Amino acid sequence: MEKSFIYTENMTVGYDGKALIRDIRLSLEKGQILTLIGPNGAGKSTILKSIIRQLKLVDGAVFLDQKSMEKMTDKEISRKLAVVMTGRMQPELMTCEDIVGTGRYPYTGVLGILSAEDHEKVRAAMELVHAWDLKDRDFSAVSDGQRQRILLARAICQEPEVIVLDEPTSFLDIRHKLELLSILKEMVREKHMAVLMSLHELDLAQKVSDLVICVHGDRIERCGVPEEIFTDEYIRHLYGVTAGSYNASFGCLEMEPAKGKPEVFVIAGGGSGIPVFRKLQRQGVPFAVGVLQENDVDYQVAKALAAKVVTEKPFEEISEERYQEARELMRSCKKVILAVSGFGTMNRRNEELKNEAESLGILEK
Numbered sequence: 001m002e003k004s005f006i007y008t009e010n011m012t013v014g015y016d017g018k019a020l021i022r023d024i025r026l027s028l029e030k031g032q033i034l035t036l037i038g039p040n041g042a043g044k045s046t047i048l049k050s051i052i053r054q055l056k057l058v059d060g061a062v063f064l065d066q067k068s069m070e071k072m073t074d075k076e077i078s079r080k081l082a083v084v085m086t087g088r089m090q091p092e093l094m095t096c097e098d099i100v101g102t103g104r105y106p107y108t109g110v111l112g113i114l115s116a117e118d119h120e121k122v123r124a125a126m127e128l129v130h131a132w133d134l135k136d137r138d139f140s141a142v143s144d145g146q147r148q149r150i151l152l153a154r155a156i157c158q159e160p161e162v163i164v165l166d167e168p169t170s171f172l173d174i175r176h177k178l179e180l181l182s183i184l185k186e187m188v189r190e191k192h193m194a195v196l197m198s199l200h201e202l203d204l205a206q207k208v209s210d211l212v213i214c215v216h217g218d219r220i221e222r223c224g225v226p227e228e229i230f231t232d233e234y235i236r237h238l239y240g241v242t243a244g245s246y247n248a249s250f251g252c253l254e255m256e257p258a259k260g261k262p263e264v265f266v267i268a269g270g271g272s273g274i275p276v277f278r279k280l281q282r283q284g285v286p287f288a289v290g291v292l293q294e295n296d297v298d299y300q301v302a303k304a305l306a307a308k309v310v311t312e313k314p315f316e317e318i319s320e321e322r323y324q325e326a327r328e329l330m331r332s333c334k335k336v337i338l339a340v341s342g343f344g345t346m347n348r349r350n351e352e353l354k355n356e357a358e359s360l361g362i363l364e365k
């Protein structure tokens with residue numbers, strides 16, 4: 001049976017012959033992006049470095065295109081596999097264009113002289129990552145984000161079948177993060193390449209990965225599609241989150257709610273509450289929200305930041321019981337903020353809350 005394009009067999013990795021992560025089973029097809037996630041020091045870089053032979057395996061083997069990598073020459077590997085690792089190269093007196101040009105070495109003669117076609121490929125790769133304007137700059141004097149893009153260009157013009165990247169987005173601004181991931185996705189789809197990388201940005205990992213591997217303790221704790229991995233509970237467990245929370249639906253982090261009895265009651269809905277909740281949280285004001293249907297977008301943030309949320313079932317009109325509960329809570333608050341701008345069938349009873357707050361003189365104007 002044909003095995004995956006790149007896979008490991010009983011791979012154990014570590015330093016000086018001592019095992020750090022054992023029995024790693026990883027397999028990746030062309031046309032897929034596999035992302036390693038896990039807390040600081042979990043061993044993501046160690047796994048990637050072991051795969052690319054920068055570190056000696058403690059045990060097991062890595063196979064690339066059906067061949068054990070141990071038995072392959074560097075040149076053979078570099079025609080199939082390109083690497084973008086952070087802080088690897090400290091070259092002197094090389095321009096950014098020279099660095100990208102080294103990506104063509106697997107295809108040049110021993111002297112490494114680039115042909116006109118090679119130069120064209122260098123230029124195309126640098127243009128793709130919007131770095132052509134850096135071509136004459138000294139590589140050791142560019143910013144971290146610029147360096148990262150140059151190294152990506154080098155990997156692209158290497159024309160590999162698999163590309164391995166260690167935290168490729170860490171130094172990039174939001175525009176370049178999105179561009180890098182779009183380029184990777186395009187290469188995977190159009191050139192049928194495989195991508196193996198580590199990422200700290202869980203929201204990006206969730207959107208871009210076909211498969212996710214979670215490194216935790218001395219093993220791979222979970223492997224699966226993003227829908228299986230990115231749940232509030234599992235991510236909280238994987239990273240040992242105690243202060244604040246992770247919201248898998250939004251792929252975002254939330255700070256801890258302000259402590260204490262609610263002082264402010266917010267009448268929200270349809271996203272109108274989110275900026276109000278964030279502002280109150282920043283100011284350290286404990287607040288309550290009601291009544292929100294559980295499928296309301298505001299509920300996603302309210303459940304993380306509010307001291308109390310009075311909820312109704314999805315798609316249901318607000319019941320008498322929920323209304324009374326919210327009313328009592330509202331009356332115990334010093335102030336009511338009306339975030340929502342209109343009322344309809346589903347939140348009709350929230351309008352009654354607003355009217356009562358107004359008559360009590362606690363509705364913020």
Ligand SMILES: Nc1ncnc2c1ncn2[C@@H]1O[C@H](COP(=O)(O)OP(=O)(O)OP(=O)(O)O)[C@@H](O)[C@H]1O
Binds near residue numbers: 020038039042044047
């Ligand atoms: N050269 C080394 N010799 C011995 N131990 C090392 C070496 N480099 C890293 N380690 C240790 O190996 C463990 C895994 O480190 P690694 O860099 O692989 O983690 P990581 O998951 O990539 O972390 P981060 O998210 O912080 O980049 C850590 O405990 C680290 O201290």
